Amino acid sequence: MRYAMAVDTKKCVGCSDCVVACQTENNVPIGYCRDWVVEVMDGTYPQLEIELRSERCNHCNNAPCVRCCPTGASHIVDGGIVLVKPNKCIGCGACIASCPYDARYPHPKGYVDKCTFCIHRVKQGMKPACVAVCPTKCMYFGDLDDPNSDISVILKKRKSKTLIPEAGTQPQLYFLI
Amino acid sequence: MNEELIISGRENLMVDPQLHIWHWPIPLYLFLGGLAAGVLFFAALYYLLGKEDQYRTAVRRVPFIAPIALVLGLAALFYDLNHKAFFWQLYTTIRLESPMSWGAWTLLVITTASFIWCALHIREFFPNWDWKYNWLKELESFFNKYKKQLAWVILIFAIITGVYTGILLSAFNARPLWNTSVLGPLFLASGLSAGAASIVLASKNREERLLFTKIDLIILGTELFLIVHMFMGFLASTQVQQEAAELFLGGEYTMVFWIFVVVLGIIIPAVLDLMELRGKHIPALIPGVLVLMGSFAFRFVFVFAGQVSRWLY
Numbered sequence: 441m442r443y444a445m446a447v448d449t450k451k452c453v454g455c456s457d458c459v460v461a462c463q464t465e466n467n468v469p470i471g472y473c474r475d476w477v478v479e480v481m482d483g484t485y486p487q488l489e490i491e492l493r494s495e496r497c498n499h500c501n502n503a504p505c506v507r508c509c510p511t512g513a514s515h516i517v518d519g520g521i522v523l524v525k526p527n528k529c530i531g532c533g534a535c536i537a538s539c540p541y542d543a544r545y546p547h548p549k550g551y552v553d554k555c556t557f558c559i560h561r562v563k564q565g566m567k568p569a570c571v572a573v574c575p576t577k578c579m580y581f582g583d584l585d586d587p588n589s590d591i592s593v594i595l596k597k598r599k600s601k602t603l604i605p606e607a608g609t610q611p612q613l614y615f616l617i
Numbered sequence: 618m619n620e621e622l623i624i625s626g627r628e629n630l631m632v633d634p635q636l637h638i639w640h641w642p643i644p645l646y647l648f649l650g651g652l653a654a655g656v657l658f659f660a661a662l663y664y665l666l667g668k669e670d671q672y673r674t675a676v677r678r679v680p681f682i683a684p685i686a687l688v689l690g691l692a693a694l695f696y697d698l699n700h701k702a703f704f705w706q707l708y709t710t711i712r713l714e715s716p717m718s719w720g721a722w723t724l725l726v727i728t729t730a731s732f733i734w735c736a737l738h739i740r741e742f743f744p745n746w747d748w749k750y751n752w753l754k755e756l757e758s759f760f761n762k763y764k765k766q767l768a769w770v771i772l773i774f775a776i777i778t779g780v781y782t783g784i785l786l787s788a789f790n791a792r793p794l795w796n797t798s799v800l801g802p803l804f805l806a807s808g809l810s811a812g813a814a815s816i817v818l819a820s821k822n823r824e825e826r827l828l829f830t831k832i833d834l835i836i837l838g839t840e841l842f843l844i845v846h847m848f849m850g851f852l853a854s855t856q857v858q859q860e861a862a863e864l865f866l867g868g869e870y871t872m873v874f875w876i877f878v879v880v881l882g883i884i885i886p887a888v889l890d891l892m893e894l895r896g897k898h899i900p901a902l903i904p905g906v907l908v909l910m911g912s913f914a915f916r917f918v919f920v921f922a923g924q925v926s927r928w929l930y
Contacts, residue, residue, distance in 0.1 A: 456625040476627035481620040504791060510717035511706040528706050531699025533631075533638035534717050540791035540928045542636060545629035550700030604930045606855075607790060 442584040443499070443519040443557055444591050445571070446600060446614040451578035452492040454479055458570035458579070459494075465558060465569035469548050474555040475570055491617075494570065494579065497522060497543040497555035498603065498611030505535035505544065513551070519583070520612060521559055526551040540607040557581070584612075636792075636924045642693035644916035647782045648811075649690035650724070651804060651912065653683040654779035655812020657731055659829075661772035665765070674820040675829065677738040682815055683731040691724065716785040723781060727774040733760055734771060779805035786923060794861035794926035795919070799847040806843060807912045810836040814886075814908035817901050826901060827894065833908065834890040837883050844879065861926035870922040878918055882911015 454477050462468060462475050475496035482489045499522050506514045506522060513528035514535050524535075529551035536544045536552060547553040558568035562581075566572065571579040582589030591614075600614040623633075631638050660680040663672045698704055708725070712718040737760055739746045748754045760767060783804030786795035813833040820826045851862035865874045886904035893899045 454624050459625045472629050473625065473627055475625075476623055477625040479622045479624045481622070504789070507714045508717065508788060510712060510715045510721060511703075512710050512712060513706070526700075527703060529700055530703050530706055531701070532697070532717060533699070534715070534789075536632060536638045537636065537924065538789045538791050542629075542632050542927075545632050546638065546699045550698075550702075552699075604928050607928055 441519045442612070443521055443562065443582070444584050444612040444614060445496075445557070445568070446580040446591055446594055446616055447494050448576075448578040448580075448594075448598075448616040449491045449493055450616065451576045452477075452494060453576055454492040455575060457573050457575055461569040461573035462496075462555070462558075465561075466556070468553075472545055472547070472553070474543075474545075474553065493615055494574075495541070495543075495603070496570070496613065497557075498541055498609065498613040499555075499557060501610035501612065502608060504538040504540070504609060508534040508538040510534065517559070519562075521557045522554070523556055523559065524552050524554060540604055540609065541611075636927070639920055639924065640697065641917075642697035644913075644920040646690040646693045646697075647804070647916040647920065648913045649686040649693070650778055650782055651808025651916070652811040652815065652909075653686040653690070653727070653731065654775045654805075655808040655810070656680055656815055657683050657727065657734070657771050657812075658775040658779070658809060659812055659816060659832075660734065661768040661775065664768045665772065672822075672825050672828070673741075674822065674825055675816045677741045679812075679816050679819050680731065680738070681735050681742070684728065684735055687724070687728045687731060691728065716781055716788050720778075720781045720785055723774055723777050726770070727778050730767060730771050730774065733767060737761060737764065776805065779808040782808075786919070789923075791928065792861075792923045792926050793855075793857040793928070794864065795923040796858070797847055797850055799843055799850065800919075803840065803843045803847065806836050806840045807915055810840060810908050811912040814905040814912075818905035830890050830893050830904075833904070834887055834894065837887040837890070837908070841879075841883055841887075844883075857926070857928050860929075864922045864925060869925070870918055873914070874918050874922075877914040878911055881907055882914060883908075886911070 456477050459473055459475055459477065463473060466474060468474055475494060478493045478495055480491045499520055503516065503522050506516055510532065511528050511530055513525045516522055531546060531550045531552065544552050544554045561568060567581050571581045580590045580594045582591035584592055586592060595614060598616045600616050602611040602614055605611060627633055656679045660676050664676045669676045695701065695704060707721040711722060748757060780801045783800035787798055787800040790796045810833055813829045813836060816829045817826050817833060848862055851858045864870045886907040889899045889904040
């Protein structure tokens with residue numbers, strides 16, 4: 441089993457509904473976020489190209505945050521999801537410094553927090569909150585090992601990229617281009 | 618034009634707009650840890666070489682800096698933790714992949730060993746010291762019997778302490794400025810030069826001062842070589858590392874790095890050391906303080922600049 445997510449950069453309108461859905465679903469403290477939307481503008485007017493990306497933890501196969509964690513609080517569970525055990529985390533910040541995507545933040549309670557791919561929903565057969573709420577249905581989630589899952593089907597059909605694969609992290613958040 | 622905007626108002630504290638998860642306690646600890654490693658290394662080395670009486674200050678007196686520096690450093694580290702009540706989780710596991718994990722264990726060993734070493738030499742400062750309790754006296758004679766083994770432990774763990782602070786940073790490939798293997802030896806050299814400078818500052822014996830001035834000169838030269846080597850590596854590497862080097866080559870950390878770390882912290886004390894060795898009398902205070910200040914500035918500049926450097930995508 442290998443969970444992954446894909447975001448269609450051609451369909452995303454940058455409404456940030458995914459961000460709000462995540463904050464609500466996961467009780468993210470006010471002023472913080474586990475996912476965010478990036479707008480990249482390329483070219484010179486009037487030849488402009490805009491790419492919109494809903495970004496979050498890439499749940500890397502080769503996760504530097506898990507490698508750097510001195511206590512084992514950052515760990516990978518079945519399905520490749522990277523999680524933090526709050527009562528094992530000492531809040532040293534090593535994982536935050538080690539993430540090339542800056543996907544982690546220090547929770548005001550002291551431990552480090554991040555996207556969990558909404559594992560509590562996924563376990564019940566639901567989609568992560570951000571995917572479920574997306575008004576343009578531009579996000580796909582599922583098991584890469586299952587050839588019939590949403591994610592496998594869309595990745596076969598469309599061209600995609602990952603963010604800075606040259607950082608050696610083997611990210612599992614795909615962007616359809 | 619290529620412009621990147623985060624449109625959902627992302628502003629995670631200490632992460633946005635620029636990573637700043639590590640504040641002053643981390644570089645302060647890196648300096649104190651390096652200094653402690655330096656003084657303990659020379660104490661153990663000259664004890665094992667059988668020169669305890671010849672270089673009394675280095676072997677018996679200056680090591681008293683180490684436990685003080687280590688305890689202050691550990692306090693700084695503890696202060697920096699965001700989830701303080703769970704700090705003991707560090708000592709429930711050894712994760713060899715994580716330099717911070719084996720660094721924490723190394724600190725436990727070196728701090729304990731430094732306290733024992735100082736306890737064995739407490740009569741340097743308090744000639745009439747009495748341990749009062751019998752079990753403490755027995756403990757003292759036990760460690761006196763195995764002092765050679767203790768010195769070996771200190772020697773090896775001092776090197777590990779000196780190197781690991783650099784490896785800790787170089788393990789973060791997300792921060793291109795830190796992500797160079799030169800950092801391990803460079804931090805070790807910086808710690809050793811701080812140790813040698815402390816001995817020169819504290820010693821009243823001319824022969825001892827000259828020896829450690831010579832050692833200091835060699836280490837400062839090595840440091841300069843490693844810094845040049847580091848920049849050569851950066852400039853010949855990928856775009857992100859070239860940009861990381863730019864922070865020191867025209868970027869916002871250029872002045873503080875070249876003035877405080879390289880010129881005042883390495884080149885001027887090296888020239889003064891050389892003049893001293895050529896027979897000109899230089900007050901030991903000047904090169905000693907400059908080396909310590911340079912070593913201190915080096916950690917600050919590196920920890921802060923490293924958090925600015927990042928991958929662009």
